[in-house]
Amino acid sequence: MHIDIDKDACIGAGQCALAAPGVFTQDDDGYSTLIPGREDGDGDPMVREAARACPVSAITLRDPAD
Structure with a gap:
């Protein structure tokens, strides 16, 4: 799975x-970022929930085969 974070849309919720x-953390400015080495979600079942929980839909997930 490929995870994209729209840094322009992220509000740091x-x-x-x-x-x-x-998989996710917040940078020094409080915005969402991926933990180094976890850019593909590494099979974490909560990645989809994290994308759904984003109040501004800044996280998109896609299958790398697409």
Whole structure:
């Protein structure tokens, strides 16, 4: 799975980091970012929930085969 975070749309709500703390964190400015080495979600079942939890839909997921 490929995870994209729209940095222009992100408002720093932190819902992604709460839902999937093994994949998402917040940078020094409070915006969503991926934990280094976890850019593909690494099979974490909470990644989809993190994307759904984003109040501004800044996270998109796609299958790399698409």
